[in-house]
Amino acid sequence: MVFDIRDDCRRQVILGLMGVFLLAFGMTQWLVLPSWDRFKSSRSALEDRQVELARLRSNIAVAAQVGKAHASLPAQAWRVQDDEEALSYLLVNVESAARSSDLSLVNARPLPVKTEPDHRTYRVRIVLSGRLEQIVRFVDRITSGDALVGLDGFTLRGEQGENKTEATFEIVMIRLRGLDRAGSTTQPTATEDSDEP
């Protein structure tokens, strides 16, 4: 058998290179990658916490302003009622405001209640008929009461032949949850957690 030095060297070089690659692979797998994962997760956690800290600091910086504004929110905004009662309360207010504004309430339809962690939104779609100034007065009355009530869209339509306007409003009432006016946490009742209207 003829021994070829170059073949032997080639085998040894290939073996050696494989050894180097295996070493590099092993070290990458068991040292570098875990370190990289640890580095990435710690950096990400740090960035999140830095953002949170900055947010909380900015909150605290406006604490006095916020406290004052929060205390001025209407008491009815925290009233704890079940959904039917809350919708009924809203409709009573709508009827009362329409009556006092000399408007005729043509139609009123409650819409599904929307529940969020911090609040619930009650909506009714109403159709009113009357003069424009009466409608403006109605809007003023319904939105300046004790509850957090507002408009979420409207349509004004002139009625043929008369100096009257037909107004369609989507009226929204918000009930806040979780914090009362003093800023302390309130416990929601079982009925409050129901999403059914």
Add this chain to the structure above:
Amino acid sequence: MEDILGRLMNFASVWSVRLTGTKQAILCQPSQAGWRAISFNRLKSGLSVQSVSIDPKNASTLKLSQPGVLLLPRSHYFIRRLTVPKADPDQTRTMLRLEAQGLLGLEQNGLEIGYLPVAENAGSNSFELYLARQSVLEKLVGELRSLGVTIDCVLPSAVAWGAVLRACPNLDMLVVAIGSSEYEAVVPMSDGSGFAVRAIPASQLNAGLAECVRLARQSISQADRALKVGLLGPVELGGNIAGLTFEDVLVGRWPEQSACLSDQAEAPLLACGLAMGYPDQQVGLSDANLLPARIRRGLQIRTLWQRLAASAALVAVGLALAGGALNLSARAHERELANIQSQLDGIGSTGRVIGRQIQQLRLARQATEGTRNFLMLLDDLEAVTPKGISYSRVELDSAGAVSLQGQADSLSLPFLLPQRLQRRPNLEQVLLRDAAQVKRSGGSEIEFYIEGLLKRERRDGSYGI
């Protein structure tokens, strides 16, 4: 890949890496009195040369990384001149080996060859071939290894003395003392293609020298002038030879290094090392090297493994540094995180309560925003609507889209409205979508349809707090 492997396994490359770039080299020579060795050490201040005593007592101190070069005396090898057709450098060694075996009738194994090109002709090259028995070489190299010197190159003395003569162009010939019982005489070839080297026993020095002088005179043009003979080592001439002048090569050319020499017997080694430029260069080593193939293979493999081990170490250190740097950064992040966490623990509950209050205030603002938008839109319409226009339908949906439908006395009036509405601070993208004359029972009138958008901050309810 093939190319990389080829480069890694190239013999010349292995020698070059081993010898160039090193700062030390040890040059050894056998003699009847034992081994003689000189160590060349390249320092920042210059070249340092010192004698090295090679014996079993200080073997441990010699196991250094410096490459060892064995200067092979002329009596241990043959010299032949061969002319072979021009061929690839890789094939030259094989061709020369076959030619030498054919010419000299030597067995295939057991012969080591080295060569140097001496002349280039059209279609062929002439080489000076050095041939030595592997058994002799292995014995010498093994003996040195047992004394702690690793030999990387076995250099035929002809190569070394040729370098010395080339470094001293004023000399016509050279006489070198190898120990006390043998001399080597170096004479330029008459055709100018190299040097003839002869081993001369001490007892026949004068006769051998006279023969060399005769040869030397053939190669010089002025046959009657005195020949200048360079001497290396303690050369003891039995009597005067007419027509010769002598010069100590070391004193004539390297006086400073000569002064450092404690034993004149080491002068040949010193002159050889200086002429060949140790430890910076390795003139002619790769081809003239007579190191036996088995030892060469061992060295080559050792060098390869050293390179691979160095690569592996570099990779490992690089990756360990990368991993360490990442871990250090992660640890710094974690420390910072703990610091932030402690701050969050301090202000977290208060800050979060305020955050929820802000959220509730936003909700309250959004709830009242619709009312403001309604009143604002009525105000805007009252302000910009010209005489002759009335609205039959005004709509604002929850997404902030405004649509106006109405009647006008003339077709030009609806075209005025978009611009006027656009100028108001609360509306944008106001466009007249349609304006046309419509027949009614009492005649005809102009009907128009306009669309627009509440400005973004009003749509989002995000302005102010």
